[in-house]
Amino acid sequence: MTLATSTQTRTVILSIDEDGYIVAEVPSLPGCISQGETREIAIANIQEAISLHLEVLQERGEMIPDDRIEVVLV
Numbered sequence: 001m002t003l004a005t006s007t008q009t010r011t012v013i014l015s016i017d018e019d020g021y022i023v024a025e026v027p028s029l030p031g032c033i034s035q036g037e038t039r040e041i042a043i044a045n046i047q048e049a050i051s052l053h054l055e056v057l058q059e060r061g062e063m064i065p066d067d068r069i070e071v072v073l074v
Contacts (some may be wrong), residue, residue, distance in 0.1 A: 008066075010029065012024050013071075022038065023042070024036070028069055032041070032053045
């Protein structure tokens with residue numbers, strides 16, 4: 001799944017944890033992880049997490065990494 005941010009899109013990986021929550025992780029933004037009771041809530045939460053993560057990177061003057069992720073099923 002790819003989510004749009006204000007300037008670009010981000011690849012998001014969704015998985016289900018042991019409690020049944022949907023976990024959303026952004027591989028191109030290490031540490032940018034969220035969750036929700038449903039897929040819709042997890043997506044809304046990760047969109048907010050992405051925005052906040054990018055905001056912090058900008059405030060620190062750090063580079064914002066590109067989303068160069070390829071997902072392959074094997």
